[in-house]
Amino acid sequence: MHIVIMGCGRVGSTLARRLEGRGHSLAVIDSDADAFRRLGPSFTGLTVTGLGFDRDVQRRAGIERADAFAAVSSGDNSNIIAARVARELFGVDNVVARIYDPGRAEVYDRLGVPTVPTVTWAADHVLRKLLPSGHDPVYRDPSGEVRADLVTVPTAWVGREVRVLEDEVRGRVACLTRFGKALVPDPGMLIQDGDVLHLFTAIADSADVFSTLERGPRQEDDA
Incomplete structure (x- = not known):
């Protein structure tokens, strides 16, 4: 080119x-x-x-x-x-x-x-470093339907499969960063402490998504 x-x-x-x-x-x-x-x-x-x-x-x-x-x-x-x-x-x-x-x-x-x-770009990046997950998305699609967030995994999810988190937040983990290396996770991959998720969810579900992340998986509640 x-x-x-x-x-x-x-x-x-x-x-x-x-x-x-x-x-x-x-x-x-x-x-x-x-x-x-x-x-x-x-x-x-x-x-x-x-x-x-x-x-x-x-x-x-x-x-x-x-x-x-x-x-x-x-x-x-x-x-x-x-x-x-x-x-x-x-x-x-x-x-x-x-x-x-x-x-x-x-x-x-x-x-x-x-x-x-x-x-705007610089301010958004600083905000994402300063504020907890959920305050400012990395990406919001032009239709206003879908957002992407960088989420440092809460402790309650450590040891759980990626598929469990996806099912409960009704989202998709497009990428996972572990020890500075990005990878596309398999649904059965176990989440580790310090993992950062590139999580896509519906904007309409945002409140539920982040409350679920903080609460942890239902399986623990039922135990």
Whole structure:
């Protein structure tokens, strides 16, 4: 794939190096030529000095053959304009824009320009570290029906099979992280102390899900 990135700050340069490491063709646009130093001496992609929303600058970056375009500069307006030029003028279907203003992100998402709301994203991650499970999901689907949560397993569930937890919370454990290693669990896998579950459940059942997690399995109550 040929990918054009607008913005060679920390995000843009990191993105460019990672994509090049995966074998993709890269072009990076920035209005400050000194910014390209962040790419390092091993970077072999194209660097273009100029305004990323300028159509001629995008052409010099190979936008007419690009498979994707990412606008990750520090300016919301510049990112959105550049993304729209790439999509609407040059027909690049796969575009994304970095946005600081959460309100603008929602507007442009509705207009068909996928955005990454930086402030909201960072705040959400901090909240999930600060608050107990159930307060803020990792993912909420656009229809408002399903949520995903990272759940550190309560002690009451240790030694129980994954299938037991899934049945009682009416959810699915898509992934389990154990000792820093992620894996897809079998239904019969025993839950261990310290396991972190990537749990998908219905939003309508949220209150019951987290009360059940805290209460523990019914089998213990019946014993």
